[in-house]
Amino acid sequence: MLELINAARRRKRPPTHDLFDVVSLEFRVGLLDIDLNLQLSTGKYVKIMDRCRLEHAVVTGLLHRTVTARASTVVANTEIAYIRELRPYQRFDVHTRLLGWDDKYSYYDQRFESQRKLHTHALHRLAHLYGGKPISPPAFQEMTGLNRASPPLPEYVEDWKTLLQNKRRLTERDVDSERY
Numbered sequence: 687m688l689e690l691i692n693a694a695r696r697r698k699r700p701p702t703h704d705l706f707d708v709v710s711l712e713f714r715v716g717l718l719d720i721d722l723n724l725q726l727s728t729g730k731y732v733k734i735m736d737r738c739r740l741e742h743a744v745v746t747g748l749l750h751r752t753v754t755a756r757a758s759t760v761v762a763n764t765e766i767a768y769i770r771e772l773r774p775y776q777r778f779d780v781h782t783r784l785l786g787w788d789d790k791y792s793y794y795d796q797r798f799e800s801q802r803k804l805h806t807h808a809l810h811r812l813a814h815l816y817g818g819k820p821i822s823p824p825a826f827q828e829m830t831g832l833n834r835a836s837p838p839l840p841e842y843v844e845d846w847k848t849l850l851q852n853k854r855r856l857t858e859r860d861v862d863s864e865r866y
Contacts, residue, residue, distance in 0.1 A: 689737055693744050701747035705834060708783045709742040715776045725771035732764075735796050735808055738782040742794075746784075751830035756816065762791060763811040763850055770805040772798065778805060785843060786836035787823035793843050809846055 703709055713734060721727040743749035752759065772778055778800040785793040791811045798806035814826035827833050839847075 689740065693740050693749060696744050697750040697753060699744075701745060703742075703745045705746050705748065705832065706784055706786075706837065707746070708781050709738070709745055710779050710781045711738050711741055712777065712779050715772050715774050715778070717774055720774055723771070725773055728766075728768075731766065731768075731798070731806060731808075734780060734798075735764075735782075735810070738780045738796060739794060739810070742782045742784065748830070748832075751832065755826075755829040755831075757821070757826060757829055758815045759792070759812050760815060761810055762813045764808060765846060766806060766808045768806050770800075770803060772800065772805055776800055786839050788836070788839065788847075789822055789824070790820075792823050792826075793839060809843065811847075811850070 715726050719726055719730045740749070743752065778798055781797045781799065783795045785795050787793065791813055794810040794812065796808045796810070797804060814821050814823060816825075816829065821829070823836070
């Protein structure tokens with residue numbers, strides 16, 4: 687909650703980063719952040735990723751533009767690869783980057799690194815809303831006054847999109863046949 691209040695207070699400051707810049711934050715694993723295996727818990731990863739995307743929105747000016755336009759953004763999908771554990775008191779950095787968008791979603795890449803080694807990698811697909819209803823990223827761009835072209839999405843994002851489309855078709859087929 688304090689993070690949201692702090693972000694709301696800072697959102698009107700001039701941007702310090704470009705929309706596609708990598709924004710990095712430093713953290714340290716605390717004793718209240720660990721699970722039974724004495725490593726950073728999966729729930730804490732998600733909370734940290736939310737915090738870092740919020741910081742990205744603040745320092746790029748995206749949060750101010752979104753609030754002014756009365757729009758919002760929600761996570762539609764997340765894919766996380768846990769490569770190495772993060773142990774108690776270990777310092778790590780989280781690097782957050784907006785990769786671009788297609789006709790329906792925006793895509794973020796987040797990397798947890800410690801001592802120049804990748805520990806966790808996450809991809810996020812975000813949907814934009816206005817009045818509680820989905821809007822396209824180009825409509826969101828127009829509403830917020832950004833009007834930027836998206837760089838081409840990396841191949842690994844295109845592969846992920848294909849996987850999500852296949853999962854959706856499989857889920858729809860299972861629901862149609864009432865199989866679980």
